[in-house]
Structure formats: structure tokens, C-alpha cells
Amino acid sequence: MNTTAILNIFAFGCLIFAFIKDRTKTKQALTVALKSFFHILPTVLIIIIFIGLLLGFVPQSQISEVVGEQAGFRGVLIVALLGAFLHIPSLISFPLAASLLKSGASVTSVAVFITTLTMIGVVTLPLEIKELGKKMALLRNGISFVIAIIIGIVMGVIL
Numbered sequence: 001m002n003t004t005a006i007l008n009i010f011a012f013g014c015l016i017f018a019f020i021k022d023r024t025k026t027k028q029a030l031t032v033a034l035k036s037f038f039h040i041l042p043t044v045l046i047i048i049i050f051i052g053l054l055l056g057f058v059p060q061s062q063i064s065e066v067v068g069e070q071a072g073f074r075g076v077l078i079v080a081l082l083g084a085f086l087h088i089p090s091l092i093s094f095p096l097a098a099s100l101l102k103s104g105a106s107v108t109s110v111a112v113f114i115t116t117l118t119m120i121g122v123v124t125l126p127l128e129i130k131e132l133g134k135k136m137a138l139l140r141n142g143i144s145f146v147i148a149i150i151i152g153i154v155m156g157v158i159l
Contacts (some may be wrong), residue, residue: 040089047092055099064104071109076152079109083116084145087123108156115148 018026067075088096097110105113120141121128128137 011117022084032067041137044089044092047088047096048098051092051099055103060103063100067100067105067109067113069106075106075109076149079105080116080145080149080152082118083113083121083148084141086117087121088117090095093117104158107159108152110152111155112148115151116145119144119148 015026018029059103065071067079071078093114097114100113101107122141125137125141128140131137132140
């Protein structure tokens with residue numbers, strides 16, 4: 001049995017347990033979950049189409065040249081900036097990372113890309129400035145950017 005099947009069986013079991021425990025709250029939770037699903041569905045579909053087009057039209061040699069081992073620090077910096085500016089849900093970023101690895105991207109570049117996607121939010125920076133203040137928001141994002149590059153370098157050395 002693969003991991004996906006195990007996780008789905010576990011989730012279904014938890015759903016049944018929740019339904020037995022409190023039907024009303026479970027129905028409310030499912031309603032919220034469905035609304036959230038349909039809210040993010042267009043974004044997810046657009047990103048999947050974009051990834052498919054990117055991998056379909058950009059040759060593997062080009063991907064390898066820009067973010068592969070031979071790209072060096074320049075490639076790491078490119079994916080770090082791309083990850084910092086894109087606003088992709090983590091759910092989509094991991095399959096994208098796998099596709100990039102298969103297309104010749106280095107482990108370092110992919111690790112930096114995933115880390116900047118999840119740790120840095122240029123798109124959400126105005127909200128972060130409003131909540132944390134300009135100095136703290138910029139400091140957090142700057143430190144996160146440096147840490148993302150360090151994580152990528154360490155992952156590249158380990159793997």
C-alpha cells in the first residue's frame with residue numbers, strides 16, 4: 001500500500017470519527033472545506049497549466065542551464081528571487097519541485113525555491129508591514145531569504 005492510500009484511509013477514518021462524535025460541527029467543517037477548495041481551485045488550475053506549458057515549451061537543457069548544477073550561485077539566486085515573488089500554495093510547489101528536479105534543476109536550486117516560496121512573501125508584504133511594521137517585516141523577509149539560500153546550499157552538500 002502506498003503513502004497516498006494510507007493517508008486517504010486515515011483521513012476518511014478521521015472524518016467518520018468526527019461525524020460520529022458531532023454531526024453538526026462536521027457538516028460545518030465540510031462546508032468550510034468545500035468553499036475553501038472551490039476558492040483556491042482556479043489558482044491551482046492556472047498554476048498547473050502554467051507548469052505544464054513551462055515544462056512543455058522550455059527544453060530540459062535550458063532548465064538545467066539556468067538552475068542546474070552548472071548554473072552555480074547565479075541559478076540559486078534566480079530561483080530564490082522567483083520563489084520570493086511567486087505566490088504558490090505549498091500543495092502545488094512540491095509537485096513543481098519534483099518536475100524541476102526531473103528536468104535537470106539542482107537539489108540546491110529546488111531546495112531554495114521551495115524554502116523561499118514558503119518563507120518569503122513579497123506579494124503579502126504590504127499586509128505583513130501593516131501587521132508587523134515596516135522594519136520587522138523587511139527584516140523577517142531578508143533574514144528568511146538568507147536562511148533559504150543557506151538551507152539550499154546545505155541540502156546540495158548533503159545530497
